[in-house]
Each structure stands twice: as structure tokens, then as C-alpha cells.
Amino acid sequence: MIERLKQWWRSARHRDTKPFTDESSLCSLVLLLRAPRSFSLCELREAAERGWHRKFDGVEDPMYFAVEQKPIAMIKAGPSVMQVLQASKPYLSHTPEVLKHLHQPEQKKACLDHFAWVAIDQWNRDLTKSEAYASLAKLAQQLSDENCSGLYLPGENILMPNDGTAEQGLWFLIRGELFQ
Numbered sequence: 001m002i003e004r005l006k007q008w009w010r011s012a013r014h015r016d017t018k019p020f021t022d023e024s025s026l027c028s029l030v031l032l033l034r035a036p037r038s039f040s041l042c043e044l045r046e047a048a049e050r051g052w053h054r055k056f057d058g059v060e061d062p063m064y065f066a067v068e069q070k071p072i073a074m075i076k077a078g079p080s081v082m083q084v085l086q087a088s089k090p091y092l093s094h095t096p097e098v099l100k101h102l103h104q105p106e107q108k109k110a111c112l113d114h115f116a117w118v119a120i121d122q123w124n125r126d127l128t129k130s131e132a133y134a135s136l137a138k139l140a141q142q143l144s145d146e147n148c149s150g151l152y153l154p155g156e157n158i159l160m161p162n163d164g165t166a167e168q169g170l171w172f173l174i175r176g177e178l179f180q
Helices: 002-013 041-052 105-113 129-143 165-175
Strands: 028-033 064-069 072-077 080-087 116-122 148-153 158-161
Touching: 028 105, 028 129, 041 064, 041 072, 041 129, 072 129, 080 129, 105 148, 105 158, 116 129, 129 148, 129 165, 148 165, 158 165
Parallel strands: none
Antiparallel strands: 028 116, 028 148, 064 072, 072 080, 080 116, 148 158
16 A cells, blocks of 8 residues: 555656646645535634644644634644635546546546545645645544545645545655655
């Protein structure tokens, strides 16, 4: 599984085109969901607290808090500022044009199985790519469950199916091992 993830990473890094989106400069991590799921501000705050092991109330430490102005939620985790968007429609279309770029059957299944999404976007451009993705992965790890068919990194053009690959990929991102 680790070698498969590294192989996808290497092939995505050497690709000149980004067939799914034009957001190659944005550090973003998208949870592809099998069924629509709307996370409340309370659930997002609790997920952040589990990921960073501290209160996100802005009182204990003003650098750690969560706020919401529907449909957007913002999570501030130290130097990291993340936006959370949710939608009840597929993020990646199920068209042959998209599917032809997914070379592994597990990736195609993750794409075809999703009908909703949650995107976590990094707003702080001062972070390194490794730091930005580590923050995104900490939050995504806490939000991901069996409803998640896969994780997609639009800026890197990587889709990790939720068959154990996504979990391992999140750990690589948290530890900063994918961007060395």
C-alpha cells in the first residue's frame, strides 16, 4: 500500500497537466463522500480539538478557534488558516474524460462511489507545502470515516481511495513525508 501511494505520488508529480481542476496552486484536500454529510461548527471544532489536542474556543489560546458564516467555516490552528466548504454533489464528474485519468481500479471506484464532498482549503500562503498539507491532513483525518470513498488533492492531482491508502496518505502528509 505504501509503495502504491508513492507510485501515484511520483506519477502525479511528473504530469504536466491537471485534468480535473485548475486549482494547482491551492493547497486543498477534498473528502469524497458516498452520501451528503453536513458538519456543524461544533463537529468541526471537536474534530480540530482531536487533531491538535487543544481547545479551539479562542479563549485558551487565541491562535486556535473555529468560526462559521454559512456556507463557509474557518478553522484557525496556530499559523494555519483553513476554510471548510461542503456540497451535496460530486466533486469529480463521473464522465469518461475524468475516469480515463484514474489508472487504478480503486481510484475509479472511489470516484464513482462519491456523491458529495467536503473541501478543506489552506488560506495561509506563508506556510511551506509540507506544513500546509500537514494541517489539512490533521483535520481531514478527524472528519474521515466509512462515508468517505477517497481523498483528493486537487493541487497535486492525487486521488487516494479509502481502502487504507487514504489513511496511510494522511499520515504521510501529517509527518511531512510526501513533500521532501
